[in-house]
Amino acid sequence: MKKVNLKTAGTLFIAVVLTTACAKKQYTVKSIEVTRVEMNSTWEPVAGTKMQTLVNSLHAKMSKETQTVIGTAGRTLTKGKPQSPLSNFAADALFDYASGLWGTVDFAVINIGGIRNILNQGQITIGNIYEIFPFDNRIVLLELPGKAVKDFFNSVAKKEGEGLSKNIETVMKNKTVQWLKIGGKTIDEHKTYLVATIDYLAEGNDRMDALTKAVKVTDSNILLRDAVIEYIKKQTAENKAIDSNMDNRIMILQ
Numbered sequence: 001m002k003k004v005n006l007k008t009a010g011t012l013f014i015a016v017v018l019t020t021a022c023a024k025k026q027y028t029v030k031s032i033e034v035t036r037v038e039m040n041s042t043w044e045p046v047a048g049t050k051m052q053t054l055v056n057s058l059h060a061k062m063s064k065e066t067q068t069v070i071g072t073a074g075r076t077l078t079k080g081k082p083q084s085p086l087s088n089f090a091a092d093a094l095f096d097y098a099s100g101l102w103g104t105v106d107f108a109v110i111n112i113g114g115i116r117n118i119l120n121q122g123q124i125t126i127g128n129i130y131e132i133f134p135f136d137n138r139i140v141l142l143e144l145p146g147k148a149v150k151d152f153f154n155s156v157a158k159k160e161g162e163g164l165s166k167n168i169e170t171v172m173k174n175k176t177v178q179w180l181k182i183g184g185k186t187i188d189e190h191k192t193y194l195v196a197t198i199d200y201l202a203e204g205n206d207r208m209d210a211l212t213k214a215v216k217v218t219d220s221n222i223l224l225r226d227a228v229i230e231y232i233k234k235q236t237a238e239n240k241a242i243d244s245n246m247d248n249r250i251m252i253l254q
Contacts (some may be wrong), residue, residue, distance in 0.1 A: 057138075066127030071232040074241035077119040079112055082161025082172070082250040086119055086132075087112045089244035093231040094139065094224065095165035098196030101220055102141050106182055108196040109152075110163035110224070111206045124232060124242060133225040137198035141218040145188035148213035153177050154208055156250075164249050165196075173253040198224050 025115040077086040087110065095108035117131040144152070156162045157172040164170075171179040180187055197211065199219065232242055 014139070016142060035158050035191060037123045066125060068131060069123045070129075070229060071124040071125055071236040072128060072241045073119050073121050074243040077242075077244055079115045079118065081112060081159070082252050083164070083246060084112070085244040085246065086115060087163035088166065088246070088249065089119075089242065090115060090133075090224075090228065091163040091165040092244065093228050094166070094196055096233055097222075097227040098139060098141060098220075101139075101222075102194065102196075104194065105141070105196045106193040108165040108169050109201065109208075110198060110200055112161070112163050113209070114134050114161070114200070116197070119242070129225055129229050129232070133223075133228060135200070135225075137200050137224045139220045139222050139224055139227055140197060140199050140202050141220070142195040142197060142202060142211060142214035143216040144193050144195050144211065145212045146187055146191045146193065146209045149182075149195070150177075150180075150187060150189065151213070152208065153180055153212035155207055159207065160252065161250050166247065166249055168249045170249065171251045171253060178253065 075085075077089055078084055079086040091108050091110050094110060095105060098105045098108060112136065114135060115132055116134055117128075119128065119132060153170060154177055156164070156170075157177045158175045159174060160172070167183050169179075169181040169184075170177060182193065192215065195211070195214075200206070201208045202211050202214065202217055235242060
């Protein structure tokens with residue numbers, strides 16, 4: 001007999017699984033019994049005073065911070081492939097911020113899967129940016145050989161799009177790269193490119209193995225989320241509303 005705990009919000013399910021042994025110590029499920037246990041005050045009728053006070057103070061502090069308005073979106077920005085207003089905005093914000101940190105950057109890349117909400121038209125709060133970028137991904141700079149850069153764009157083609165910065169022009173067809181320019185120039189396999197991205201992708205996650213071929217990785221220890229917040233504040237200081245358009249950074253031919 002084996003007991004398995006299955007948790008949902010506010011509820012604990014205790015499942016008792018009866019098994020029988022087969023040849024060579026293999027097992028098959030004979031029956032499953034599930035009991036529902038409500039996670040309520042029965043388990044802890046009185047909350048710890050010190051802990052409750054701490055939670056309340058942190059909640060008040062976070063609520064005030066997340067409701068702070070940092071800018072205005074001219075229209076609703078959504079995400080999608082091969083490119084989208086929100087992924088284009090995020091990649092361009094990363095490119096701009098990384099260029100301020102390290103000088104000339106050849107291009108920037110984020111994963112669309114890491115964008116977890118849309119940016120609605122109107123006032124932008126810090127809380128909105130936390131909802132869009134909930135993960136603590138750090139900005140890193142990769143020194144990536146030209147051959148690895150080509151491999152990277154081939155992987156983007158297979159995925160039919162990703163979050164790329166505005167200085168990229170590429171045409172893809174049948175999940176392969178047909179044409180590519182970086183900063184208005186064709187790719188040079190003998191050049192080392194400076195690529196701004198996040199630590200999650202630099203580790204090869206989300207099928208971006210080519211990024212692990214960097215000859216050097218510089219970690220800024222700055223979160224992408226914080227960089228986007230600063231970028232929005234900068235645009236706001238220049239009396240600019242946040243917006244982004246579709247362009248020719250990724251074109252898919254049918």
